[in-house]
Amino acid sequence: MTIQLNDQVAIVTGAGGGLGRCHALALAARGAKIVVNDLGAEPAEAVAEEIRAAGGEALSHACSVSDYAAVETMVSKVMDQWGRVDILVNNAGILKDKTFAKMELDDFTKVLDVHLIGSVNCTRAVWEIMRNQQYGRIVMTTSSSGLFGNFGQSNYGAAKLAVVGLMQTLALEGQKYNIRVNSLAPTAATQMTEGVLPQEVLDKLKPETVSPGVVFLCSEDAPTRTILAAGAGSFETAHITLTKGVYIGDDEDAADQIAARFAEISDRTGDQVPGMGGAQGQQEITNLMEAQKKG
Numbered sequence: 001m002t003i004q005l006n007d008q009v010a011i012v013t014g015a016g017g018g019l020g021r022c023h024a025l026a027l028a029a030r031g032a033k034i035v036v037n038d039l040g041a042e043p044a045e046a047v048a049e050e051i052r053a054a055g056g057e058a059l060s061h062a063c064s065v066s067d068y069a070a071v072e073t074m075v076s077k078v079m080d081q082w083g084r085v086d087i088l089v090n091n092a093g094i095l096k097d098k099t100f101a102k103m104e105l106d107d108f109t110k111v112l113d114v115h116l117i118g119s120v121n122c123t124r125a126v127w128e129i130m131r132n133q134q135y136g137r138i139v140m141t142t143s144s145s146g147l148f149g150n151f152g153q154s155n156y157g158a159a160k161l162a163v164v165g166l167m168q169t170l171a172l173e174g175q176k177y178n179i180r181v182n183s184l185a186p187t188a189a190t191q192m193t194e195g196v197l198p199q200e201v202l203d204k205l206k207p208e209t210v211s212p213g214v215v216f217l218c219s220e221d222a223p224t225r226t227i228l229a230a231g232a233g234s235f236e237t238a239h240i241t242l243t244k245g246v247y248i249g250d251d252e253d254a255a256d257q258i259a260a261r262f263a264e265i266s267d268r269t270g271d272q273v274p275g276m277g278g279a280q281g282q283q284e285i286t287n288l289m290e291a292q293k294k295g
């Protein structure tokens with residue numbers, strides 16, 4: 001096994017079951033010391049015990065990732081015990097599915113509070129530690145529902161794409177401190193996806209088959225700003241791209257020209273994955289200048 005995480009400390013949120021448990025076990029199998037976080041003390045401690053029984057080192061800490069003070073207490077405990085945090089896997093999550101028409105606004109806030117604010121809280125609590133160490137690997141957990149949409153999951157989808165936005169900027173800000181930030185878009189049979197697909201399909205979507213992707217994203221040679229999709233042992237990358245586009249200008253009929261040339265505007269030939277937000281403006285100025293040169 002090439003990827004070694006010996007002497008590294010990893011916090012995995014929502015690791016009392018499902019994907020988080022599998023990520024924790026997989027990171028521990030590579031030598032990392034694991035902090036098993038979840039809402040409930042019992043499931044978190046059970047996973048920590050499972051890791052210790054397999055010869056690894058683990059501690060559990062029950063708290064909600066939505067509670068910044070509690071997250072800070074968890075990180076202080078880890079620093080007291082092990083003196084560093086190398087890896088953070090923001091995995092904790094909940095669903096409150098309903099069509100947008102029927103959804104209470106409170107269910108929107110609750111979902112954002114766990115996925116987005118939970119990821120912000122945990123990342124913020126370890127950011128300075130990682131900057132000082134000049135080393136950190138952070139994984140956000142996104143979803144196909146956020147990247148591509150899913151009926152009945154407007155709150156969840158919004159939260160799941162928000163963590164990708166968080167990743168985009170943190171990857172840039174973390175670069176000079178050797179902090180790499182990536183996103184994982186898993187597909188797995190867990191309590192979260194219970195009953196949504198036929199059992200014979202769920203049987204193939206073992207959460208254990210996703211966790212090698214997390215090990216890779218937490219390794220020394222991890223990429224940064226990647227969206228890694230994973231399920232049933234298959235791995236893909238997803239991208240937010242920008243087409244070359246078309247210079248239209250601002251004549252009175254600009255909107256009509258956009259309509260007339262929309263196929264060209266959205267033609268994906270030669271599209272790019274921008275390295276940062278500024279790339280869009282650069283592309284637009286280039287298009288303008290090319291159009292001016294042509295007269």
Ligand SMILES: NC(=O)C1=CN([C@@H]2O[C@H](COP(=O)(O)OP(=O)(O)OC[C@H]3O[C@@H](n4cnc5c(N)ncnc54)[C@H](O)[C@@H]3O)[C@@H](O)[C@H]2O)C=CC1
Nearest residue numbers: 014018019038039064065091092093143186187188190192
């Ligand atoms: N299972 C799947 O196919 C997919 C899962 N995901 C994401 O993967 C992550 C893990 O999901 P699963 O393992 O499938 O679900 P799960 O429901 O089995 O596990 C989620 C864990 O997070 C914990 N949790 C919930 N709120 C928390 C909070 N405030 N603080 C700390 N822990 C909390 C839960 O107690 C639970 O143990 C979630 O972020 C989910 O949105 C994304 C795409 C697909």
Ligand SMILES: CC(C)c1ccc(C(=O)O)c(O)c1O
Nearest residue numbers: 143144145150192193196197
């Ligand atoms: C299998 C369905 C489409 C699906 C996919 C992903 C999630 C998730 O991100 O949690 C779901 O909840 C699903 O129901």
